[in-house]
Amino acid sequence: MSKSLLVIGAGLAGLFASVLAARRGASVRLIAEGRGGLALSHGCIDLWRDGELRFSLARLDRSHPLRLAGWPALESAFAAFLEIMHEARLPFAGSLDRVWRLPTALGATHITSGAPVSLASGTLDDPEPISIGNLPALRDFSAELVAAGLRSQGVDVRGIVELELPQPRSPRDLYPQEIADLFDDPDYRAQVVSAWKPKLRGVRRLGLPAVLGRDRALEAFASLEQDLGVAPFEIPTLPPSVPGLRIERALRRLAVEAGVDLIEGPSVRGEVDGRSAGKRVSGAVGATAGGPRGYRAHAVLLATGGALHGGWLSFANGEVQEAVFGLPIETSEDREDWAAPTLYQEQPFARLGLRVDARFRPCDRRGRPFFENLFAAGGLVAGSDRTFEGSRQGIDLASAFAAVEAALS
Amino acid sequence: MTTRSTQLLVIGGGATGLGVAWDACLRGLSVTLVEQGDLGQGTSGRYHGLLHSGGRYVLSDPASAADCRRENALLRRLIPHAIEPTGGFFVSTQADSPEYADEWLVACGRLELPVDEIGPATALQREPLLTPRLTRVFEVQDAALDSFDLLHALARGVTQAGGTVLLRHRVSGLVPHGGGLLARIVSHGDESAFQLEAQYVVNAAGPFAGAVAAMAGVRLPLALGKGTMVAMASRLTHTVLNRCKPPHDGDIIVPVGTVCILGTTDVPVRSPTDLAMEAWEIDLLLSEGQVLIPTLRRHRALRAWAGIRALYRPAADRASHPGGDRASSRLGTPEGHPGGDRGATRTLPRAHVLVDHASTDGVPGLVSIIGGKLTTYRKMAEDVVDHVAALSRVKQPCRTASTPLPAAESRHYALDSRPIRLRSASPVDSSIVCECELVSRPDIEDALRQSGSADLDDLRRDLRLGMGPCQGAFCAYRAAAVAARLLSDPPADGGLAAFAQERWRGLRPLAWGRGLRQAEMLRRVQVELLGAASATADDG
Numbered sequence: 001m002s003k004s005l006l007v008i009g010a011g012l013a014g015l016f017a018s019v020l021a022a023r024r025g026a027s028v029r030l031i032a033e034g035r036g037g038l039a040l041s042h043g044c045i046d047l048w049r050d051g052e053l054r055f056s057l058a059r060l061d062r063s064h065p066l067r068l069a070g071w072p073a074l075e076s077a078f079a080a081f082l083e084i085m086h087e088a089r090l091p092f093a094g095s096l097d098r099v100w101r102l103p104t105a106l107g108a109t110h111i112t113s114g115a116p117v118s119l120a121s122g123t124l125d126d127p128e129p130i131s132i133g134n135l136p137a138l139r140d141f142s143a144e145l146v147a148a149g150l151r152s153q154g155v156d157v158r159g160i161v162e163l164e165l166p167q168p169r170s171p172r173d174l175y176p177q178e179i180a181d182l183f184d185d186p187d188y189r190a191q192v193v194s195a196w197k198p199k200l201r202g203v204r205r206l207g208l209p210a211v212l213g214r215d216r217a218l219e220a221f222a223s224l225e226q227d228l229g230v231a232p233f234e235i236p237t238l239p240p241s242v243p244g245l246r247i248e249r250a251l252r253r254l255a256v257e258a259g260v261d262l263i264e265g266p267s268v269r270g271e272v273d274g275r276s277a278g279k280r281v282s283g284a285v286g287a288t289a290g291g292p293r294g295y296r297a298h299a300v301l302l303a304t305g306g307a308l309h310g311g312w313l314s315f316a317n318g319e320v321q322e323a324v325f326g327l328p329i330e331t332s333e334d335r336e337d338w339a340a341p342t343l344y345q346e347q348p349f350a351r352l353g354l355r356v357d358a359r360f361r362p363c364d365r366r367g368r369p370f371f372e373n374l375f376a377a378g379g380l381v382a383g384s385d386r387t388f389e390g391s392r393q394g395i396d397l398a399s400a401f402a403a404v405e406a407a408l409s
Numbered sequence: 410m411t412t413r414s415t416q417l418l419v420i421g422g423g424a425t426g427l428g429v430a431w432d433a434c435l436r437g438l439s440v441t442l443v444e445q446g447d448l449g450q451g452t453s454g455r456y457h458g459l460l461h462s463g464g465r466y467v468l469s470d471p472a473s474a475a476d477c478r479r480e481n482a483l484l485r486r487l488i489p490h491a492i493e494p495t496g497g498f499f500v501s502t503q504a505d506s507p508e509y510a511d512e513w514l515v516a517c518g519r520l521e522l523p524v525d526e527i528g529p530a531t532a533l534q535r536e537p538l539l540t541p542r543l544t545r546v547f548e549v550q551d552a553a554l555d556s557f558d559l560l561h562a563l564a565r566g567v568t569q570a571g572g573t574v575l576l577r578h579r580v581s582g583l584v585p586h587g588g589g590l591l592a593r594i595v596s597h598g599d600e601s602a603f604q605l606e607a608q609y610v611v612n613a614a615g616p617f618a619g620a621v622a623a624m625a626g627v628r629l630p631l632a633l634g635k636g637t638m639v640a641m642a643s644r645l646t647h648t649v650l651n652r653c654k655p656p657h658d659g660d661i662i663v664p665v666g667t668v669c670i671l672g673t674t675d676v677p678v679r680s681p682t683d684l685a686m687e688a689w690e691i692d693l694l695l696s697e698g699q700v701l702i703p704t705l706r707r708h709r710a711l712r713a714w715a716g717i718r719a720l721y722r723p724a725a726d727r728a729s730h731p732g733g734d735r736a737s738s739r740l741g742t743p744e745g746h747p748g749g750d751r752g753a754t755r756t757l758p759r760a761h762v763l764v765d766h767a768s769t770d771g772v773p774g775l776v777s778i779i780g781g782k783l784t785t786y787r788k789m790a791e792d793v794v795d796h797v798a799a800l801s802r803v804k805q806p807c808r809t810a811s812t813p814l815p816a817a818e819s820r821h822y823a824l825d826s827r828p829i830r831l832r833s834a835s836p837v838d839s840s841i842v843c844e845c846e847l848v849s850r851p852d853i854e855d856a857l858r859q860s861g862s863a864d865l866d867d868l869r870r871d872l873r874l875g876m877g878p879c880q881g882a883f884c885a886y887r888a889a890a891v892a893a894r895l896l897s898d899p900p901a902d903g904g905l906a907a908f909a910q911e912r913w914r915g916l917r918p919l920a921w922g923r924g925l926r927q928a929e930m931l932r933r934v935q936v937e938l939l940g941a942a943s944a945t946a947d948d949g
Contacts, residue, residue, distance in 0.1 A: 040930075040933055040934075040938070042937075042938055104939050104940040105886070105939055106902055106903070106939040108940025108942065109940065110940055139840055139887045139890065140887065142889065142893055142903070144894055144899065145886075145889060145890060145893050145903050148900075148903075149901050151901075152901035172839070173840050238887070238934065238938070239883075239934065241938065307925060307926065308926055308929040308933060310926070313922070314921045314922055314925055315921060316692065316695070316921055316922070318921075334688070335688060336687070336688035338920050339913075339916075339925070341917070342910055342913070342943060343909055343910050343913040343931070343941075343943075344906070344910070344942055344943040347929075349925060349929075387933065387936055387937045392937070
């Protein structure tokens with residue numbers, strides 16, 4: 001009989017873990033109350049904002065999730081992710097030993113270790129001058145801000161090209177993913193090419209908001225590159241961020257194809273195995289439309305997210321509690337000090353989460369796991385401010401990989 | 410440097426200063442008003458929105474209560490567009506002393522304050538979230554007064570009457586000069602300066618009045634009190650709710666626009682920029698608010714902010730208010746809270762004080778106006794201009810009590826007209842930049858053209874941009890995009906980092922539960938996706 005795994009949470013960590021586990025033959029059920037965090041993602045794999053990590057990993061705090069996972073797990077996870085994305089026709093450029101410097105929608109520099117090819121083409125290490133395309137119908141991207149920011153960093157920005165979208169004006173504002181859906185259609189792309197091409201004379205590299213296709217992004221990007229006669233690249237916009245949504249759709253598709261039972265909507269409450277003297281969990285109960293429904297599994301992986309996504313709950317009295325099993329979360333600071341005075345500092349609250357052991361099992365202060373078969377991955381794991389470190393996706397992938405290894409062993 | 414002249418220079422563009430300028434303009438004086446920031450950036454924009462009925466002060470300060478009663482009735486006629494006649498309840502709960510309610514009712518009668526006692530059942534019918542532990546409920550003439558609206562209307566009135574309003578200008582020097590004063594005025598925009606000869610100077614700089622007076626060599630003893638407020642994300646009450654008990658921290662809830670505001674604390678501070686909020690203040694406001702609305706904590710607290718009130722406190726007064734002493738070591742500490750009111754400015758008289766520095770300090774032409782309440786700004790202005798008029802032998806009487814203020818033409822900073830305008834606009838003009846407050850792209854373009862300032866925080870005060878549930882996480886970038894398109898020389902990050910930091914300041918004191926998640930959303934978008942960084946981080 002194959003081992004069964006219940007994954008809770010459909011962000012990058014939960015989806016990636018589900019695909020990995022299903023491909024290793026486990027019977028996987030993925031249950032998620034919400035949509036997961038990928039709509040908020042720039043779609044890249046950030047590992048460390050200063051770049052090099054391989055040799056400085058040992059200097060991280062012992063409880064840091066990347067240090068706990070270790071370099072080999074990180075390498076394997078990264079390779080597996082790139083392979084999966086390649087298979088999903090969403091190829092990445094990436095390496096753990098160099099960084100890509102990519103432009104943001106504010107013209108700042110985003111340092112990352114892996115990016116979809118359409119984003120990686122915007123590397124600021126390429127000295128070729130760039131132009132920025134402005135889509136007047138899209139309020140979530142400003143060519144002027146990109147250009148001003150990049151110029152202040154010394155990037156050679158030649159100019160801004162006004163590029164109208166060929167379609168009747170919508171009576172309301174369009175969201176990035178709606179435009180992306182239009183670009184999936186070859187006929188629409190042909191209209192775009194005939195409208196835009198005359199305006200692109202002399203343009204070599206063209207920065208565009210990341211809206212060039214959703215499910216067929218590779219096809220859309222390649223055909224635009226060829227037919228427009230320029231080297232385009234994409235810059236992520238405000239959420240919902242299309243590059244994140246592409247990954248979400250690809251991973252969901254692959255998960256279902258690998259046999260994952262995907263259940264969306266119900267909030268879940270963890271269940272302790274009554275016959276195990278409190279040593280094991282038996283699964284979870286979901287509040288479905290038809291009433292409570294139990295989901296049993298040999299192991300449970302919590303991938304419910306951190307401060308933003310509801311993996312833990314915090315209260316006015318300073319208490320913090322994990323959301324599904326009600327596990328205690330320690331805080332060393334007073335509630336008053338959870339958030340730092342400035343937005344741009346490291347934030348103590350962001351480090352809150354479940355302490356885990358070397359096998360990514362939630363554990364107490366002395367390292368004793370609460371349950372033998374309960375695992376955690378992603379933002380729920382304590383010990384890092386992933387925004388400040390620029391380590392978000394690296395932690396998601398490495399912790400998901402390590403937790404699946406441990407759960408299926 | 411060029412030199413200009415004016416009869417009256419008013420320093421400070423809050424309700425007091427603008428009220429003085431408006432009154433003086435109506436009496437025919439030539440007036441220049443200088444405000445260091447934007448309209449509503451100081452104390453007048455940082456209050457809870459209550460147009461007092463006077464009920465709050467009937468026992469502690471009957472003179473103020475009578476002023477409030479009169480001014481409340483006047484302002485409803487003079488500036489109806491800025492006032493929502495919500496009415497107010499004074500609520501006595503099982504926790505409050507029944508004797509106080511009796512005394513309070515008698516005092517209201519003495520001052521002829523209109524009060525209706527309504528039964529708890531009627532009160533609960535009108536405000537279902539109100540605590541059922543009611544003993545008595547009195548209805549009074551409280552209202553919500555939009556101070557942004559009031560300030561805009563006053564500024565418009567001054568300008569239309571021929572006065573000059575200089576926003577984002579500071580006074581950097583003030584010296585006696587030929588019987589009047591000579592001021593050096595610097596623009597924050599390009600740091601250009603000019604000199605202004607004024608026969609009279611009214612110092613209406615609120616908590617900054619001490620610094621203004623010091624430029625003229627005058628010592629002006631002030632007691633500064635910080636009041637912290639919390640806005641709840643929804644309108645939990647449609648009526649102003651007051652506790653019927655002696656005035657204290659956290660005894661009021663005011664519905665304003667789409668939110669309701671819990672007010673306030675009162676903490677002595679040293680500096681007019683000491684706006685830091687402390688956890689105990691937030692906890693106190695929420696737990697006191699819970700006495701009136703038991704389900705309060707189930708609702709989202711949106712944002713916290715603080716304002717600084719300045720009261721006049723000459724040396725002779727010090728002994729009776731030791732805690733307010735500027736040199737005291739317990740300033741700004743929560744010691745004695747909740748319950749103690751030691752050192753709080755609340756115990757000082759709220760009535761305004763007019764100081765003519767010709768008699769007190771030998772500086773003719775300089776008058777300081779300190780204290781008072783937003784509700785009585787008009788009366789304060791009348792007193793000040795009466796004084797100046799007597800000095801300058803101007804005969805015209807005050808006309809502000811009978812001259813309505815010009816309504817801002819479009820009320821572009823208010824939510825109410827926006828859905829109608831959006832419905833009638835063409836699709837391209839209905840692009841919505843701020844979805845929480847329904848600010849459209851044309852709204853932003855108009856505001857940018859009118860103010861000439863690309864500062865996102867100025868846009869916020871004009872349009873309520875970023876003041877809704879998302880606190881600027883999404884709209885700040887879109888607004889910066891509109892500005893970057895319209896203006897020739899936008900700042901490199903569109904001013905986003907500074908704006909997001911300002912939003913963070915108000916989210917941080919509420920950073921637990923859903924408030925923490927919202928704060929983290931702001932950070933994810935601004936820092937992680939857009940790469941906004943503070944100037945200091947750039948340096949590093």
